[in-house]
Amino acid sequence: MSIDKDEIYEDLDWVAAFKKGENPELPFTKIVKKYQEKLYWHIRRLVVEHENANDVMQNTFIKVWKNLSEFREDSKLYTWLYRIATNESLTFLANQKKKASLSIDHEVLDLSNKIKAESNFDGQKLEWKLQLAIQKLPEKQRAVFNLRYYDEMPYAEISAILETSEGALKANYHHAVKKIEQYILNHID
Amino acid sequence: MNQENQILEELQEISPLVSNIPRTTPYVIDSDYFANVPATLYGITEVKNPYTVSADYFQNFAASIYKKCKEADENNSAPTLDLLKQNPFNLPENYFEQFEAQLQNQLKGNKRQGLLARIGPWKYWSAAASIIGIIGFSVFAFLNAGSQKEEWKTSWFEAKKIMNEGNLESEFNSINAEEMAAYLTEQGHDVDAAVTACIAEDSDLEDGLFDIENEKGIEAFLNNTNLELN
Numbered sequence: 001m002s003i004d005k006d007e008i009y010e011d012l013d014w015v016a017a018f019k020k021g022e023n024p025e026l027p028f029t030k031i032v033k034k035y036q037e038k039l040y041w042h043i044r045r046l047v048v049e050h051e052n053a054n055d056v057m058q059n060t061f062i063k064v065w066k067n068l069s070e071f072r073e074d075s076k077l078y079t080w081l082y083r084i085a086t087n088e089s090l091t092f093l094a095n096q097k098k099k100a101s102l103s104i105d106h107e108v109l110d111l112s113n114k115i116k117a118e119s120n121f122d123g124q125k126l127e128w129k130l131q132l133a134i135q136k137l138p139e140k141q142r143a144v145f146n147l148r149y150y151d152e153m154p155y156a157e158i159s160a161i162l163e164t165s166e167g168a169l170k171a172n173y174h175h176a177v178k179k180i181e182q183y184i185l186n187h188i189d
Numbered sequence: 190m191n192q193e194n195q196i197l198e199e200l201q202e203i204s205p206l207v208s209n210i211p212r213t214t215p216y217v218i219d220s221d222y223f224a225n226v227p228a229t230l231y232g233i234t235e236v237k238n239p240y241t242v243s244a245d246y247f248q249n250f251a252a253s254i255y256k257k258c259k260e261a262d263e264n265n266s267a268p269t270l271d272l273l274k275q276n277p278f279n280l281p282e283n284y285f286e287q288f289e290a291q292l293q294n295q296l297k298g299n300k301r302q303g304l305l306a307r308i309g310p311w312k313y314w315s316a317a318a319s320i321i322g323i324i325g326f327s328v329f330a331f332l333n334a335g336s337q338k339e340e341w342k343t344s345w346f347e348a349k350k351i352m353n354e355g356n357l358e359s360e361f362n363s364i365n366a367e368e369m370a371a372y373l374t375e376q377g378h379d380v381d382a383a384v385t386a387c388i389a390e391d392s393d394l395e396d397g398l399f400d401i402e403n404e405k406g407i408e409a410f411l412n413n414t415n416l417e418l419n
Contacts, residue, residue, distance in 0.1 A: 032251040065258035181204040
């Protein structure tokens with residue numbers, strides 16, 4: 001994903017308008033409309049189910065609303081938004097894990113089953129196999145792969161979002177792709 | 190080299206297999222769903238995403254989020270996942286504000302009823318004692334207090350009226366229990382002993398041990414509790 005300078009200035013204008021506080025819902029709505037879909041899919045790929053993605057995205061934007069006046073213009077708005085969305089998603093998954101550890105029903109945690117429950121799931125398709133392979137990755141590695149592969153982010157931006165060094169991210173991405181490859185090789189009919 | 194090509198090239202170097210996963214996909218996504226999003230922003234993700242969402246999901250999202258943020262601001266509460274979940278149950282308006290007062294009233298009502306129930310058995314004799322006292326005092330006052338004659342006369346006529354109209358019980362019921370006890374104490378009766386005897390009757394004594402609903406019963410009760418009428 002690349003955002004040009006005009007878009008960055010547009011974002012900064014909206015942030016400035018929001019901070020002015022005269023009619024904050026207008027710039028806030030513009031920000032939501034601009035980024036809702038990107039953030040939704042980023043969250044959805046991490047938590048899989050629509051209902052959960054919806055909850056996490058709502059919490060993400062509520063946090064944005066509450067903290068936008070504190071946003072510092074030395075970082076890009078969209079990396080800040082992605083950071084909140086990623087943290088919310090990982091927190092959600094961690095909470096799910098805690099709940100599952102207390103529950104007899106360990107299926108709650110199995111994201112693969114949730115993928116297979118998607119209405120248009122087709123296990124023969126490589127695209128779905130890829131999704132199943134991604135869910136086998138550790139959560140942070142999954143986030144790295146998704147941000148690089150789907151959101152096409154430079155490592156510098158992923159680094160700003162995940163607060164991890166670029167070198168570590170490159171290694172993470174490499175391992176993730178290798179694991180995915182192995183999974184697909186093991187599941188070719 | 191643009192970012193997309195850079196990423197694809199990197200992917201080919203790491204895993205040709207993964208980089209060759211077909212980009213075309215049969216996933217069904219409503220074509221109108223992303224109509225407002227510039228295709229350049231979403232790139233190849235549009236064809237790579239296998240997930241679907243309902244067609245109207247994004248339409249009201251901004252307004253919904255804004256409403257929730259305002260609510261969160263107004264409530265000054267931390268946002269939760271359940272923020273939009275509605276409680277299906279209704280409560281009467283100000284239910285919790287009024288609940289404590291209602292509870293207090295109920296408790297007071299029960300307390301009053303309990304007290305009356307407990308003093309019930311001696312109300313007849315105490316009523317009789319009160320009336321006799323009033324009459325006696327009125328006569329005494331009438332005969333001895335010439336300067337206040339008119340006032341005593343009023344008391345006398347009130348007492349006589351109660352006796353003639355036969356509404357002793359209703360008149361008695363209108364008398365506050367504490368006032369009655371104070372009056373009887375002032376007149377020299379041992380009210381505590383009487384109340385104790387009544388409580389004992391409720392809990393310990395057999396039914397019919399004494400009958401206070403007739404004159405003999407009253408006399409027997411007064412004798413047992415060492416009470417005397419003026």
